[in-house]
Amino acid sequence: MTKKPGGGKPGAGGTRVLRTRVKKKSGLKESSRRWLERHLNDPYVQRSRAEGYRSRAAYKLIEIDDKYRLLKPGLRVIDLGAAPGGWCQVAAERVRSTEVRPLVVGIDYLDMDPVPGAAILKMDFLDDEAPARLMEVLGGAPDVVLSDMAAPTTGHRRTDHLRTMHLCEVAADFAISVLKPGGHFLAKTFQGGTEGGLLDLLKRNFRAVHHVKPPASRDESVELYILAKGFKGRATESRDAAGEGNEAS
């Protein structure tokens, strides 16, 4: 590998960086060589290393939260598909979660190093017991449910798309069944993926629904985030809040 001065584009945050080249004689397949070169020269990858985030994905949450203000000190957060932990790091910092009283719980079936201020469950979110375990560890209803879950790629684009959309739908059902009224749901989806049923469900249950493509999400990627803000509350809670459903004395 060689570093070439001056060849770099401005990085995320505006800094000019050296461009790293991976030699054609590196022994890698050409597609892997190109992937590695792009990865090493990605300004978000460089920034995540410099700033101590586990993933470049951390900047997607940072950019979305800077714009929509979801994470505030003291709020409880569930992070679905948390490994390697970038979103958990950002959430724990922004809600000021501590080791003594973790306000963030992440779940992933992959191993993950501990994240200060976050409790981590190593478990498949599609496991029947996962929702109850998440709630037990969090110790109260979440204010924010995040999902960056993506199904492992099979190489068959349509299959990958459907499997990740399924994860997004299960995450939305979970959010609607556990969120505090006023809470928010943010999930990874695909362009064209949140039409129809899921979009209707979110519009019925939240005050505002946005599709968001943060700058850190690569232009060439079909990834898109759906953000549902201001959970209206479950039917019984809304009735209780409105004073309905009380027995006449």
Ligand SMILES: C[S@@+](CC[C@H](N)C(=O)[O-])C[C@H]1O[C@@H](n2cnc3c(N)ncnc32)[C@H](O)[C@@H]1O
């Ligand atoms: C794009 S990565 C998440 C990156 C993370 N937001 C970060 O900033 O580090 C997607 C994750 O979803 C996880 N995942 C996919 N399906 C899952 C499931 N059914 N249960 C738990 N985690 C799942 C994968 O293991 C993977 O680690």
